[in-house]
Amino acid sequence: MILIPALTLSISLAVVYGFEPIDRYSIVTLHNPTRNASSTSTPMQVGNGDFAFGADVTGLQTFLPYAIMSNWGWKNDTLPPNKTMEDVLDYEGVSWWNHDRLVTYMFGGEPTIQQWLIANPNRASLGRTGLLFLSEDGTRENVKESDLTDAHQELDLWTGTLTSQFFWQGEEITVITYSHQTSSSISISIRSALLSQGRLGVYLDFPWNDGSNKFDAPFVGVYNATANHTTTLRTGGQYGSNVEAQIIHTQDSATFFTSVGGDPLSILRDSPSTHQYNIHPSQMTGSEFSIVVSYSFAEPSYIPSVPEVAASSLEGWADFWSSTGFVDVWTGSSDPRAEELQRRIILSRYLMRVNEAGVLPPQESGLVNNGWYGKYHFEMIFSHLGHWALWNNWDLLDRSSSIYSRYLATSIQRAQVQEHFDTGARWPKMTDPSGRSAPGTLSIDVIILQSVNWDTLGEINELLIWQQPHPLVFAEYEYRAFPTNATLDKWRDVVTATADWMADFAWYNQSTRVYDLGPPMEVVAEDTSPNVTTNPAFELAYWRLGLSLASTWMERLGEDVPDSWTTVKNNLAPLPIDNGTYSVYEGIGSDFWYTPTYTNDHPALVGLYGWLPETPGLNISMAQVTAEKVWTYWNISNCWGWDFPMLAMSAARQGQPEQAIEWLLHPLFQFDDVGMPIGGVRVPTPYFPGSGGLLYAIAMMAEGWDGSQGMAPGFPMSGWNVRVEGLTNLEKKIMILSPNKPGEIRDLLMASNMSSLKDVYPIFQIPFMNLFFQSLRHFNPMLPATTITRLVGTNVEVDILLAWVVVGY
Numbered sequence: 001m002i003l004i005p006a007l008t009l010s011i012s013l014a015v016v017y018g019f020e021p022i023d024r025y026s027i028v029t030l031h032n033p034t035r036n037a038s039s040t041s042t043p044m045q046v047g048n049g050d051f052a053f054g055a056d057v058t059g060l061q062t063f064l065p066y067a068i069m070s071n072w073g074w075k076n077d078t079l080p081p082n083k084t085m086e087d088v089l090d091y092e093g094v095s096w097w098n099h100d101r102l103v104t105y106m107f108g109g110e111p112t113i114q115q116w117l118i119a120n121p122n123r124a125s126l127g128r129t130g131l132l133f134l135s136e137d138g139t140r141e142n143v144k145e146s147d148l149t150d151a152h153q154e155l156d157l158w159t160g161t162l163t164s165q166f167f168w169q170g171e172e173i174t175v176i177t178y179s180h181q182t183s184s185s186i187s188i189s190i191r192s193a194l195l196s197q198g199r200l201g202v203y204l205d206f207p208w209n210d211g212s213n214k215f216d217a218p219f220v221g222v223y224n225a226t227a228n229h230t231t232t233l234r235t236g237g238q239y240g241s242n243v244e245a246q247i248i249h250t251q252d253s254a255t256f257f258t259s260v261g262g263d264p265l266s267i268l269r270d271s272p273s274t275h276q277y278n279i280h281p282s283q284m285t286g287s288e289f290s291i292v293v294s295y296s297f298a299e300p301s302y303i304p305s306v307p308e309v310a311a312s313s314l315e316g317w318a319d320f321w322s323s324t325g326f327v328d329v330w331t332g333s334s335d336p337r338a339e340e341l342q343r344r345i346i347l348s349r350y351l352m353r354v355n356e357a358g359v360l361p362p363q364e365s366g367l368v369n370n371g372w373y374g375k376y377h378f379e380m381i382f383s384h385l386g387h388w389a390l391w392n393n394w395d396l397l398d399r400s401s402s403i404y405s406r407y408l409a410t411s412i413q414r415a416q417v418q419e420h421f422d423t424g425a426r427w428p429k430m431t432d433p434s435g436r437s438a439p440g441t442l443s444i445d446v447i448i449l450q451s452v453n454w455d456t457l458g459e460i461n462e463l464l465i466w467q468q469p470h471p472l473v474f475a476e477y478e479y480r481a482f483p484t485n486a487t488l489d490k491w492r493d494v495v496t497a498t499a500d501w502m503a504d505f506a507w508y509n510q511s512t513r514v515y516d517l518g519p520p521m522e523v524v525a526e527d528t529s530p531n532v533t534t535n536p537a538f539e540l541a542y543w544r545l546g547l548s549l550a551s552t553w554m555e556r557l558g559e560d561v562p563d564s565w566t567t568v569k570n571n572l573a574p575l576p577i578d579n580g581t582y583s584v585y586e587g588i589g590s591d592f593w594y595t596p597t598y599t600n601d602h603p604a605l606v607g608l609y610g611w612l613p614e615t616p617g618l619n620i621s622m623a624q625v626t627a628e629k630v631w632t633y634w635n636i637s638n639c640w641g642w643d644f645p646m647l648a649m650s651a652a653r654q655g656q657p658e659q660a661i662e663w664l665l666h667p668l669f670q671f672d673d674v675g676m677p678i679g680g681v682r683v684p685t686p687y688f689p690g691s692g693g694l695l696y697a698i699a700m701m702a703e704g705w706d707g708s709q710g711m712a713p714g715f716p717m718s719g720w721n722v723r724v725e726g727l728t729n730l731e732k733k734i735m736i737l738s739p740n741k742p743g744e745i746r747d748l749l750m751a752s753n754m755s756s757l758k759d760v761y762p763i764f765q766i767p768f769m770n771l772f773f774q775s776l777r778h779f780n781p782m783l784p785a786t787t788i789t790r791l792v793g794t795n796v797e798v799d800i801l802l803a804w805v806v807v808g809y
C-alpha cells in the first residue's frame, strides 16, 4: 500500500533529478595499485586496522622484510644497567612554575630511566614470511628479486586481494594474499607447477625487536641478532582448531604465538642458530598450496581456515566500500587535477582502514613501520581519526574513540599529580597501551632546524595543550550523527573531566582581568620558548570552542553547566593581534613573520578559521588576512603532512576553493604509487596524518560546513563535478534538525522545494535517514527501530525510504 507510491516517487525523483548512484566499484578498482618490482620504501599492504601485513613484489616478505604489525604486539626492553622496575615507578621529573602553581612534569628526571620510559613499551614486528625456492635435489636456492622475470602485482582494493605473479626459471608462480578482518591472520595461496616438483615452500622468520630506535623504517626489527631471542616449534593437533604447527617467540618478557594451518604441511627449523622455519607441502601432487599464518598474543583456541580468511576479506572490504561515505570528484570533471585527487582519496580510504582503524589511536606511520617507538600522539588523534566521523565509518571510529574513557582514570591521576587539580583530566601526549605519557623526546624540529637553543629536555610532550579539546569535538560529532541520550551518557564523564581541566588550566590575570593560557606551554608548532608562551591564538580559539561544546553537552543532559566553564569561556584572553593580523602568541613581536624560528613549522594560524569554525571574538576578515600572510611568509617548503589539508580548509572556508585545491595537490604534499603519504625531509614515509587530513578536508569541501551554501562548496564552480554519497553531514544540516522536534523535520520537508538537487540531495545522507526514522517512530511507535540499519548503503532502498517518508507525511 505504501510501497507503490513510494516506488513511483522514487523513480520519478531519480529521473527528474538524475540521481544515479556513483559507480563505486569502477572508481575504486580503477585505482588498484600495481607494481612490477618491490619498492624499497613502502610495501603493498593487506590488513584490518589492528593488524597489517606489508608485502614485497612476491606478496610476502621474501626479499624485503616489511613489517607485520599489530595493535597488540608490544614489548619492553630490558631495564638500564643496575636499574629496577622500582626505579621506573619512582621516576620523577622536574617542577616548573605555572604562575603560582609548582607543576611536576615527566621530564628532566634520571636520564637512563627517562630514556627507558620514552622508548618502552615499543611496538614489535611479528615476523616475516617468504617463498622458499628449492633446487631439484631439494636444497635451498638463494634467489634474489632480480632472478625473477615478468613480475606483476595488483592489489584489488574492492576485496583486499593481493595477487603477485612472476616467473622463476621459466615457471610461473602466483601468490594470493589476504588478511582476515577480525584476527591477525593472513592466508597465502601459491599456484605453480613448481609445487608438484617439490621446488617451492614457505619460510617463516622472526626478528629481534630492539626498542632503542625512535624511527625504524622502512623495516622493523633485525633478523641477524638471533642470540637475543628465542623461538620454539611445536606440532600436532592439540594447539588449537585448524592449527598444524605453532612457533612461540620470546623477546625479553614478551611472548607471541604464530600458528600455521591450511593444507597438510611439514615444518622444520632451518638451523638451531636461526629463527627461520621452512614449510613444505606434504602432498606434492598438486600445483596449489594454501596456508594460514595467524599471529596472536595468547595461545589461540582456533585459527581461521584459508577460505574463511578470504571470505572475511571479500566481505569486509565490499561492505566498507559500498555502505559508507563516498566522494567522486572525477566522473564528469574536466579539471585535469581531478584524477590525482580521486586517486589520493581512494588509496587513502584503503590505507586508513588497513592502518588506522583499530582499538588504539594510530602511530604516525600506522602499521607500516615504527616512528616514535610505535607509540601514538593524542594531539594527532584528530588528523588520524576525525575523518572516520565525516565519512560515516562509525563502526571503525568506535573501536578507538573509547580511548578517552579507557584513559580517563590515568588522565585524572595525571592532573592530580602534575597540577594538584582536584578535578579534571589532563590528556597525555605521546602514549602507549599503558596510558602513561612518555617523558618526551627532542622535537624533530629541534633536531632538524637546530635553531632552538634552550635546554630541551623533552618538555614538549608535557607542555603541549592542543590535544585537550579533541574529545569534545569527537563527542559532538557523535551526537550530531546519533542525537540520543545514550550518546550523551556515553561521553558525559569524558566531557566534564576534559572541560574541568581546561577551566582549571586557564589562569585569571588580575591586572588584565582575563583568563590566560600559559606560560609555560608549547604551541601547535612546538617552536616557541615555553616559559614565555602565553595566550596563543589557535589554542585560545580552540579553548572557546571546546568549552562551548562542553557547556552545550551539559544543557542537553539537563544538568547545570559548571560556573567555572562559563566564567573562563566568557573571559578568556582575546586573540593576540599585532599590526593587523593574529599572532602565534601574545607578545611574540611583530617580526615573527620574518623569523625562521617561528615560520618553519605547522602554520596553526590558518586553523583559526578553516579547520576550526568561527569562534566567539574571531574577526573573520582578520583571520583571512592572517591566513594569506601565512601563505606568503611561512616557509611552505618546510610544511608537511596535515599542514596542507589545514591550509586547504582555511582557503575553502574563506571562499577560495581554487586555492584549496592547490593546497591539496601541492608539490610538497605527495603520495606514492600505492598511496602512502611521503614523509619528506622530516619523517620517514608514510606519515599518515597527511592521509587522514586529506580525507577530512575532502569531506568538508564536498559536503559543506555550518553556514556553507550549495553543493561541494569547497570545490571550484567550474571544471569540477563532485558527487557525494553517505558522508556524515556533521556540520551543516544536522544542526537544523532535532530528533526531539519532529515538527521541524516535517516543516523542513514541506518547505523543501524539491526543485533543486541542492535541496534534496542531503536528505539522502544516512544520518538523516536515522533522524527521519526516529521522527516517524514518534508518530508510529510500532515501527521497528532496526529497519534503518538494513537500508544503509543501498541507494535504491534509501530512495524508497525517502519517498515513503514524504508520502507518509
Ligand SMILES: *[C@@H]1O[C@H](CO)[C@@H](O)[C@H](O)[C@H]1NC(C)=O
Pocket: 036, 037
Ligand atoms: C615496470 O614499471 C616501471 C615503472 O613503473 C615501468 O617503467 C616499466 O615499463 C614496467 N615494466 C613492465 C614490464 O611493466
Ligand SMILES: *[C@@H]1O[C@H](CO)[C@@H](O)[C@H](O)[C@H]1NC(C)=O
Pocket: 074, 075, 076, 088, 120, 121, 253, 254, 434
Ligand atoms: C612495560 O613495562 C611497564 C612498566 O613500566 C608496564 O606497565 C607495561 O605493561 C609493560 N608492557 C609490556 C608490553 O610488557
Ligand SMILES: *[C@@H]1O[C@H](CO)[C@@H](O)[C@H](O)[C@H]1NC(C)=O
Pocket: 081, 082
Ligand atoms: C652496576 O653495578 C656494578 C656493581 O655495583 C658496577 O660495577 C657497575 O659499574 C654498575 N654499572 C653501571 C652502568 O652503573
Ligand SMILES: *[C@@H]1O[C@H](CO)[C@@H](O)[C@H](O)[C@H]1NC(C)=O
Pocket: 095, 096, 097, 098, 454, 455, 520, 530, 531
Ligand atoms: C622555565 O622555568 C622553570 C622555572 O619554573 C625553569 O626551571 C626552567 O629552566 C625554565 N625553562 C626554560 C626552557 O627556560
Ligand SMILES: *[C@@H]1O[C@H](CO)[C@@H](O)[C@H](O)[C@H]1NC(C)=O
Pocket: 222, 224, 225
Ligand atoms: C646485522 O646486520 C647489520 C646490517 O647488515 C649489521 O650492521 C650488524 O652488525 C649485524 N649484526 C649482527 C649481530 O650480526
Ligand SMILES: *[C@@H]1O[C@H](CO)[C@@H](O)[C@H](O)[C@H]1NC(C)=O
Pocket: 078, 208, 210, 222, 225, 228
Ligand atoms: C641484544 O641484546 C643485548 C642485551 O639486551 C643488547 O645490548 C644488544 O644491543 C642486543 N643486540 C641487538 C642487535 O639489538
Ligand SMILES: *[C@@H]1O[C@H](CO)[C@@H](O)[C@H](O)[C@H]1NC(C)=O
Pocket: 485, 557, 558
Ligand atoms: C533524555 O533525557 C532527558 C533528560 O534527562 C529526558 O527528559 C528525556 O525524556 C530523555 N529522552 C529519552 C528518549 O529517553
Ligand SMILES: *[C@@H]1O[C@H](CO)[C@@H](O)[C@H](O)[C@H]1NC(C)=O
Pocket: 509, 510, 511, 512, 586
Ligand atoms: C597579566 O597579563 C599581562 C598582559 O598579558 C602580562 O604582562 C602579565 O605578566 C600577566 N600577569 C601575570 C601575573 O601573569
Ligand SMILES: *[C@@H]1O[C@H](CO)[C@@H](O)[C@H](O)[C@H]1NC(C)=O
Pocket: 579, 580, 590, 591
Ligand atoms: C605591518 O604590516 C605591514 C603590511 O603587512 C608591513 O608592511 C609592515 O612592515 C608591518 N609592520 C611591522 C612593524 O612589522
Ligand SMILES: *[C@@H]1O[C@H](CO)[C@@H](O)[C@H](O)[C@H]1NC(C)=O
Pocket: 580, 619, 620, 621, 622, 623, 625
Ligand atoms: C576586523 O578586521 C579588519 C581588518 O582585517 C578591521 O578592518 C575590522 O575593523 C575588524 N573588525 C572588528 C569588529 O574588529
Ligand SMILES: *[C@@H]1O[C@H](CO)[C@@H](O)[C@H](O)[C@H]1NC(C)=O
Pocket: 596, 600, 635, 637, 638, 681
Ligand atoms: C625552509 O625550509 C627548507 C626545507 O626544509 C629549508 O632548507 C630552509 O632552510 C628553510 N628556510 C628558512 C628561511 O628557514
Ligand SMILES: *[C@@H]1O[C@H](CO)[C@@H](O)[C@H](O)[C@H]1NC(C)=O
Pocket: 751, 753, 755, 756
Ligand atoms: C524553489 O526553487 C525555485 C527554483 O529553483 C527557486 O526560485 C525558489 O526560490 C525555491 N524556493 C525555496 C523556498 O527554496
